Amino acid sequence: MVEISLLRRSIAELIGTYVLVFLGTGSVVTAVLLIEGAELLPGNTFSIGLDIAAWFAIGMAFAIAIVAMIYAFGHISGTHINPAVSIALWATGRFPTKDMVGYIVAQLIGASLASFSIVAILGSRAVATGLGATAMFAGVSYGQAILCETIATFFLMLTIMGTAVDNRAPAGFAGLAVGLVVAADVTVVGNITGSSLNPARTFGPYLADFLLGGENFWWQFPIYIIGPIAGALIAAFVYDYVSGVKELE
Template structure:
């Protein structure tokens, strides 16, 4: 097994890639809709911000990056790249507490670095127009509704993780594909409700960089993206153990 240092580095890098490309795709979508970037008939949503095409493109970007990280770094760290996943594996006694703390710290650092790198790549419009792809409930969606949808979507994601990556009886080689596709589906179907974070680190990175770089202060929404994903992941992990018990 790789050292905890190397595993933590893998988690940080994996989460940075997730935020750079996934949250970055959300920011670019906003910038296209605003007319910041050249538009063509092939642009996602064709100028209709929030259209299903927009969310599918964003979700597919997340899904592909997650699959890449799982296949490239999964053998090093397990490719949690999500504090909710790490907490669920710890709670079901599959992961040591000390390692879990190190992983979560690494994931949060990686998320912040990924968001910063996206800003350095794109410039200030990424903050002022794209919000660095930060998640927030959409108009008309209450706090409780946002927590609920995040919990439900993360429940599905964690079920996919349990069934394809954690369960020792799972067929080999499918985890990255199935987990990536589950994220794509959840973002496409729930993105226009609360942003479809499913991951506290994915929200933390853009929130921190938006705040530090003079963008929006969205910290009041952050509990949504802790409570919802963690609750959903815990429920899925315990549910899976219950129904597969022999």
């Protein structure tokens, strides 16, 4: 079997993250633009008027993107498309440091290009929606937001460990399982934190918003670093302990 270079795997991660953010956050932008007469409120622009049906549709957009990219690039890069996943696999000894850094850089670039692409297509009206940027909702504290992202990402990483990392799992179902748990996460906690689960997914819209005159959400970025990484790390170590998979290696 020919070894695929880090450069090629990183490009796969860039493309995969681009697709995830373009389709996922693009669905948020579209949902907001479809709301007639909705008044955009500063600091909470991307969520005004979204009900449970809209959040389900957004969750499915993210899910479909993830399923497609796992089946497209899973055999090439593993389709992490999420710095929290790359860090968790590195922390459990499954991923080299050099590869982790390369993947994370590629993921951040892919997410950023996706957000700028949405603006290139829709113009300033897309920026006015917040570009699908994740943010705390009314009545949610900083600590609650971190806890929410930690728990939701725990579900995601646990699913990844059980279906994609553990070679005892039935082959061919990882994409579907991972996509569905993301759809559930977005539907349930979308109206709490925006359901990022992924520092790169948050980074892209934040950067584009900041550079193009939209809302400045950077003060909330630690939520979407600490929560997803903590959730992914906890899930990875818990799965290794419960499954005993490390003992078999």
